[in-house]
Amino acid sequence: MTDAFLDLQGISKSFPGVQALDDVDFDLRKGEVHGLVGENGAGKSTLIKIIMGIYKNDRGKLFLEGEEIDIQRPSDAIDIGFRAIYQDVNLCRHLTVAENLLLGKLPRKGRIVNWKAIYKRAQDIIDDLSLNIDVHAQVRTLSVAQQEMVCIAKSVYEEAKIIIFDEPTALLTEDETERLFNIIRDLKEREISVIYISHRLEEIFEICDRTTILRDGKKVCTVDTDQLTEDEMISLMVGRTFEDLYIADHVSNRQDEVVLEVNDLSKKGKYKDISFKLHKGEILGISGLVGAGRSDIMKALFGAEKFDKGSISIHGKDVVISSPMAGIKNGLAYLPEDRRHEGLALGLTVSANLNMTSFQLNHKFGLVDGSNEKTITDTFIEKLDIKTPSPQQQIAKLSGGNQQKVVIGKWLAIDSDILIFDEPTIGVDVGTKREIYKLLYDLTAQGKSLIVISSYLPEVIGVSDRVMVIHEGKNMGFLDREELSEVALLRMASGLATAEEIRAQTNTGVTT
Amino acid sequence: MRKLLQRDSTTNKIIIPAQLTIVFIFLVIFTLSSVFVGGFLTYNNIFNLVRQTSINGVVAIGMTFVIITAGIDLSVGAVVGLSSVITSLMLVRTNNIPLSIAVGILAGTMVGLINALAIFEGNVPAFIATLGTQISTRGLVMLITRARLIAGLPERFTHFAQKTILGIPSLAIVWFLVAALGGFITRFTLFGRNIYAIGSNREASRLSGVNLRKNIYGVYIFAAFLSAIAGILLTSRMANGIPTAGAGFEQDAITAAVIGGASFYGGEGTIWGTMLGAMIMQTLRNSGTLLGIESFVLDILVGALLIIAVMLDQLKKKQE
Numbered sequence: 001m002t003d004a005f006l007d008l009q010g011i012s013k014s015f016p017g018v019q020a021l022d023d024v025d026f027d028l029r030k031g032e033v034h035g036l037v038g039e040n041g042a043g044k045s046t047l048i049k050i051i052m053g054i055y056k057n058d059r060g061k062l063f064l065e066g067e068e069i070d071i072q073r074p075s076d077a078i079d080i081g082f083r084a085i086y087q088d089v090n091l092c093r094h095l096t097v098a099e100n101l102l103l104g105k106l107p108r109k110g111r112i113v114n115w116k117a118i119y120k121r122a123q124d125i126i127d128d129l130s131l132n133i134d135v136h137a138q139v140r141t142l143s144v145a146q147q148e149m150v151c152i153a154k155s156v157y158e159e160a161k162i163i164i165f166d167e168p169t170a171l172l173t174e175d176e177t178e179r180l181f182n183i184i185r186d187l188k189e190r191e192i193s194v195i196y197i198s199h200r201l202e203e204i205f206e207i208c209d210r211t212t213i214l215r216d217g218k219k220v221c222t223v224d225t226d227q228l229t230e231d232e233m234i235s236l237m238v239g240r241t242f243e244d245l246y247i248a249d250h251v252s253n254r255q256d257e258v259v260l261e262v263n264d265l266s267k268k269g270k271y272k273d274i275s276f277k278l279h280k281g282e283i284l285g286i287s288g289l290v291g292a293g294r295s296d297i298m299k300a301l302f303g304a305e306k307f308d309k310g311s312i313s314i315h316g317k318d319v320v321i322s323s324p325m326a327g328i329k330n331g332l333a334y335l336p337e338d339r340r341h342e343g344l345a346l347g348l349t350v351s352a353n354l355n356m357t358s359f360q361l362n363h364k365f366g367l368v369d370g371s372n373e374k375t376i377t378d379t380f381i382e383k384l385d386i387k388t389p390s391p392q393q394q395i396a397k398l399s400g401g402n403q404q405k406v407v408i409g410k411w412l413a414i415d416s417d418i419l420i421f422d423e424p425t426i427g428v429d430v431g432t433k434r435e436i437y438k439l440l441y442d443l444t445a446q447g448k449s450l451i452v453i454s455s456y457l458p459e460v461i462g463v464s465d466r467v468m469v470i471h472e473g474k475n476m477g478f479l480d481r482e483e484l485s486e487v488a489l490l491r492m493a494s495g496l497a498t499a500e501e502i503r504a505q506t507n508t509g510v511t512t
Numbered sequence: 513m514r515k516l517l518q519r520d521s522t523t524n525k526i527i528i529p530a531q532l533t534i535v536f537i538f539l540v541i542f543t544l545s546s547v548f549v550g551g552f553l554t555y556n557n558i559f560n561l562v563r564q565t566s567i568n569g570v571v572a573i574g575m576t577f578v579i580i581t582a583g584i585d586l587s588v589g590a591v592v593g594l595s596s597v598i599t600s601l602m603l604v605r606t607n608n609i610p611l612s613i614a615v616g617i618l619a620g621t622m623v624g625l626i627n628a629l630a631i632f633e634g635n636v637p638a639f640i641a642t643l644g645t646q647i648s649t650r651g652l653v654m655l656i657t658r659a660r661l662i663a664g665l666p667e668r669f670t671h672f673a674q675k676t677i678l679g680i681p682s683l684a685i686v687w688f689l690v691a692a693l694g695g696f697i698t699r700f701t702l703f704g705r706n707i708y709a710i711g712s713n714r715e716a717s718r719l720s721g722v723n724l725r726k727n728i729y730g731v732y733i734f735a736a737f738l739s740a741i742a743g744i745l746l747t748s749r750m751a752n753g754i755p756t757a758g759a760g761f762e763q764d765a766i767t768a769a770v771i772g773g774a775s776f777y778g779g780e781g782t783i784w785g786t787m788l789g790a791m792i793m794q795t796l797r798n799s800g801t802l803l804g805i806e807s808f809v810l811d812i813l814v815g816a817l818l819i820i821a822v823m824l825d826q827l828k829k830k831q832e
Binding site for chain 2: 343368410
């Protein structure tokens with residue numbers, strides 16, 4: 001442990017119902033680029049949030065150059081010289097590059113801001129990293145990549161000791177990614193230590209000296225990156241246990257009838273030529289990395305976003321769906337991923353939220369049907385076992401699981417045929433998860449057809465009859481239930497293989 | 513929206529609902545005035561108090577609808593002016609009361625349509641869009657009247673504001689009717705339910721199938737419609753068409769709604785809360801005047817009351 005610059009020992013952190021990190025050791029050497037990989041929920045962001053002082057660890061110690069350090073709040077981490085670059089860049093968009101770089105310590109002449117000195121010093125900072133960015137430009141006029149560069153330059157200027165990159169390339173083009181890597185190599189030469197988090201394994205292999213793999217809040221191992229292949233790394237990331245969340249004897253209720261057919265759905269810069277069929281009683285899982293375009297495709301289908309071309313038919317009839325109401329009238333339902341911003345009116349009551357969609361359909365001359373409102377409220381509070389002191393309780397005061405049940409109830413209340421669930425169990429407790437999975441099966445038994453988007457591989461494998469994998473807006477193919485494995489889905493989601501290639505390898509006995 | 517029950521807490525602690533706080537404040541101010549202000553609790557004074565509150569009370573109810581959607585309408589005062597002078601001009605020319613009123617209301621309501629167009633189709637922030645229509649509408653009023661009073665209105669028209677029905681001032685009756693209508697809309701109609709949903713979370717409402725366009729148009733047109741009615745009431749009361757009529761009404765309407773519990777973040781607000789808000793403001797002014805306090809001083813108090821009311825509400829939310 002002598003060569004460790006930053007050394008984390010036995011770090012644990014739990015949230016209500018979840019052990020996010022369990023006795024994790026992590027060491028970072030001086031001037032090293034250290035990759036951090038793992039599936040969603042493996043504990044990567046919790047770990048960096050502890051380093052950056054956003055969370056406080058329950059147990060464990062942090063050492064910097066052998067000295068124990070105590071990070072109570074974000075400003076402590078900043079003072080020590082830790083910086084994090086997130087994909088949603090944190091800069092003042094309406095100020096210039098130069099002002100952002102020197103914010104808080106603008107050079108002054110007496111009490112007056114010295115603009116000449118500001119631009120001069122900013123230019124020096126930019127030149128130091130050989131960046132090609134106009135220091136007079138307003139930050140909002142820059143590309144995301146350039147904004148990230150400004151953040152990096154600011155960190156270097158402020159003599160950062162450790163810079164953490166959290167999915168920095170999610171919004172970058174290939175050229176921009178390459179430029180970013182050159183800067184990271186430059187940081188290495190300056191003896192700055194880098195923690196690099198990415199779902200894109202090819203980037204981990206290109207830039208990281210060592211890599212730590214997390215799984216289920218535990219550390220699997222830290223390895224020299226060149227000792228592994230991508231496939232070996234994937235198999236270390238997967239294989240999580242899962243508390244018997246899924247109903248063991250999954251019975252497929254899939255029927256032959258096709259209820260929904262999507263042909264060549266495309267939107268420039270988002271997704272291209274997406275085609276699929278959904279059968280009656282089927283659960284079609286949608287897998288892929290965050291940002292691959294999964295939600296965009298489903299929102300377009302529901303009428304909540306526009307698309308460039310493609311056609312949709314429901315029960316064999318071509319339909320034009322130009323608004324959510326049109327989607328609803330065609331029997332579609334969409335449960336958004338972001339419950340707080342897209343799913344619920346948090347200031348309103350349980351009852352108001354449960355009836356929000358049903359009101360739009362069940363009114364007489366614009367008058368709300370009060371008795372129907374009460375029926376729906378009572379029915380779904382009981383049926384979904386929503387724990388609330390009263391139907392008039394403000395929904396913000398309910399737990400995540402109960403809030404999610406209300407969102408689901410809103411759609412069950414109008415008896416939709418085709419339900420799209422976007423991350424149905426995000427931020428809900430284990431008990432509610434189990435209830436939601438059971439509900440999914442019950443719905444298919446009633447002849448409903450379901451699309452389930454999930455970033456949680458065990459979930460998508462556990463509930464789906466079939467899975468479609470999206471990689472960077474392209475359909476990588478379909479795997480049937482018996483072909484599903486975390487390795488196969490991860491390989492497809494990373495663009496390493498199509499469904500056909502997975503099948504070919506399985507048939508010829510090549511193990512991955 | 514049964515706001516009273518909405519404030520239920522999961523704990524056993526008794527939390528005084530915001531709306532009840534308003535009732536309490538009103539009762540305190542009213543009682544204090546009755547006891548300490550000579551001439552306050554007389555039939556004539558209460559009569560006057562209600563009558564003074566009525567016209568702006570009508571405007572405030574329209575404003576409440578807008579604020580519930582997290583919007584704002586600064587043009588209401590100018591719409592009062594527009595409907596006042598248009599109705600007066602029509603009366604002088606035609607002497608046909610129903611027709612004149614109809615044209616006045618139509619003209620005022622058009623401003624609401626323009627507001628909605630700018631806000632929804634043009635994506636102009638409501639503050640800016642309605643500030644613009646406020647300036648332009650007032651300019652138009654001044655242009656068509658050359659900034660002069662329109663006198664010579666028929667007696668049957670001007671008499672209305674002086675009338676009482678069963679001892680209640682006619683203006684107050686109009687206010688109560690409008691309030692009843694507003695209360696009915698917010699409670700029992702799809703439109704009423706949807707504006708709370710939109711104000712609370714616009715995107716969630718859209719994804720739930722709520723028609724944003726219809727409802728946003730609805731609130732701005734309704735606010736302008738009620739302001740136009742207020743303009744006609746004011747004209748009857750003043751017995752003249754007055755180009756500057758309604759100047760500053762947006763201030764009082766916003767203040768009444770906010771004191772009454774409407775939130776600028778949207779999703780909150782009630783009609784009866786706004787009515788009480790308007791009454792509180794007017795009671796302060798009325799008893800202040802009776803005590804011989806300058807109206808400028810009273811303005812200072814009303815402004816402070818507005819800020820304190822919102823501060824207390826924020827404090828309470830933080831505690832929760």
